[in-house]
Each structure stands twice: as structure tokens, then as C-alpha cells.
Amino acid sequence: MIGSxxxxxxxxxxxxxxxxxxxxxxxxxGGIRDARIYxxxxxxxxxxxxxxxxxxxxxxxxxxxxxxxxxxxxxxSTFRDTVMGKLSAADASVLEPLQQxxxxxxxxxxx
Numbered sequence: 001m002i003g004s005x006x007x008x009x010x011x012x013x014x015x016x017x018x019x020x021x022x023x024x025x026x027x028x029x030g031g032i033r034d035a036r037i038y039x040x041x042x043x044x045x046x047x048x049x050x051x052x053x054x055x056x057x058x059x060x061x062x063x064x065x066x067x068x069x070x071x072x073x074x075x076x077s078t079f080r081d082t083v084m085g086k087l088s089a090a091d092a093s094v095l096e097p098l099q100q101x102x103x104x105x106x107x108x109x110x111x
Contacts, residue, residue, distance in 0.1 A: 080099060
């Protein structure tokens with residue numbers, strides 16, 4: 001019969017559940033679904049806060065490392081200039097590789 005519910009046992013119900021084609025579906029779940037949704041949203045919000053905190057910490061560490069590197073290179077450059085000023089021209093050739101490394105590193109930092 002079209003539009004009617006078959007009486008062959010495919011659909012049944014009790015106070016809390018309805019059974020349709022072998023699957024049991026709750027009519028009222030006592031707020032469990034809403035509680036699970038709230039819990040999932042809370043976990044997602046906590047994860048977003050954790051991600052933001054980690055990103056901020058990473059940015060702070062990157063800036064600190066960059067500052068430390070630049071400070072070290074400036075100190076090395078000052079040291080090199082001091083040493084180069086005290087050495088004779090012949091002795092300066094010994095420090096040429098060091099000077100090349102400092103210059104190369106400074107150029108890479110500018111990019």
C-alpha cells in the first residue's frame with residue numbers, strides 16, 4: 001500500500017527508541033548529543049588557543065635568535081676590525097678566510 005507503514009516488523013518503537021530497518025535511533029537522548037557537541041567545541045577552542053600560544057612563542061624565539069645572531073656577528077666584526085688594525089699587512093692574510101665568512105653571513109642575513 002502506498003504511503004502507509006508496512007506491518008512486517010521493519011518499523012517499531014518504544015518510549016526511548018525507534019527501530020527502522022534494523023537500526024535503533026533514539027527519540028530522546030537526555031541531552032547527550034548537546035553535551036558532546038559542547039565538549040567538541042570546547043576542545044576545538046582549547047586547541048585553537050594552544051596553537052595561537054605556540055605560534056606566539058615560536059615568533060618570540062625566532063626574534064630572540066635573530067637578535068642573538070646579529071649581535072654575535074657584530075661582535076665578531078668588531079673583533080676582526082680590532083685584530084686587523086693591529087696586525088701588519090702580511091699577518092692580515094691569515095684572517096682573510098674569517099673575513100670572507102663574516103661577509104658572506106652578513107649578506108645572507110640581509111636577504
